[in-house]
Amino acid sequence: MAKLLYTLKLALMKQHIALLPQGTITTRQQVPKIRAFVIFITHIYAKWWLTCEKSVDAAWNDLTLYHHLQAYKAVDEGIAPSAIKALERHRWYLIGEMLPLALFSSKVPNEDKRALASAILEHKPADLPMHLSSALATTSLADLANKDCWFGMHQLHIDPEFMSRCEGMGDQCCVKKK
Template sequence: MVIGMCFDTTASNTGNLNGACTLLEKAMGRILLWMACRHHKFEVLLAGVYSVCLGTSTGPEILFFKRFREKWTEMNHTPEARSTSLIIVSDAIKAFIKCQLEVRHSRDDYLEFLLLAAHIVGLQVDVAIRKPGARHRARWMAKAIYALKIELLFTVNKTIFNLTARKLQGIQRLNRFIICVYLQSWFSCRLTADAPVNDILLIQRLHDYDDAVLGSTGLKMMLRHSWYMSPELATLALFSSLLSDKEKTDLVRTIQADREHYHKVLTICVKHPILMPVFLMYLLKTERGVALVKHFNETITKDAEQKPFLLQVVEQHRKNFTEYNRELLAKI
């Protein structure tokens, strides 16, 4: 029996009236579990960060990368030997990359991405910088792969690249985000059970990232896609390998001991999907979840018992002031 759907997040699939997912539910006569592909969401994230770092590009290809591919035959393809890494990262990120290199990946570009990342953070790996391939917008990870190659080869090809200081800083800024924030989420999002926790960890990394502009860009994207975090997917965290047994036990106890508040918050979030990330953080009362909720309402209340009621106040306010929209409030 079919109980769920996995799909990319184009409007043709997710539209309320004529989206493929909606039509499938109508055809089957019952509600299905919506499991939106996280890879598509992270492609949107990377595109947004790229635009901030290097500007927007029109057309099917990004001209900056197209020129890099066209100059390939003139370049030295061996990165400069260095005593220090181009991007300084924590031991945790290095350990994650090493762990992923031991996993068998279904696509060659996954492995290429990892090898380039390992090289740029200073890990000893045998990697050859491969000739650039397709750069159309439909190819996942292409922006990350191209950007990493450009920084690795820049020193030995300065005159060929002929990058302005602004372009070089943009590439370096983009690559640092890719390594420190993006890479872990990309390789941890393939399992449905891990998706809720993985999304929360991404929100945490975006919130704590020291480049405020890129962090804000990522958080805005997560807010637009908060409907991914459905209540059903939140409870799938019980089967996630990203949570310890103790955290899973605490999660179950939270639901059992606070069932009334759980259902109240759940009802509110179903009506207002924009609040779903907060519901998920409330549901996952782990150190990670508690820290995120603290960031959310630290200026309003620090009382753990009052956190669920915060959402209820928002709901009541919307009921009492239904006529106040964004345009009207802007005039006050």
């Protein structure tokens, strides 16, 4: 976080830094890189980092961030792949054990919750891609569900009946009754 804040300060102080002798704080080559990084921070990273207040929102936020990073490739072909690579090292909320938490997020649309719950109930095999890749550009939370979700549900003491019951839940219903 300190690097992000320092980079933002450098960008904000650009005019004052330009008055200093060349190379005192930044080189000519660093200035455009700082600007590109600040654009990335303000348009992509800050929103993602600041809007994840609860762990139940993390999977949705991470997947949304991944989709935004895929689109950001059109803006900056240098930063987006680096950010995707960094996100691949921090994908623990996109693993089966943590996905059931998304069922309790107010950010995840009900349709996506229903799809996730249905996918968990179907016992999808764990042969899904284990690394974030370009295939995730159109991935939903339900696509990531696998048999490992059951371990997460057990650890979190989530009753599987919760996902298959709809009476009295209205819009809160996770799965439509068959």
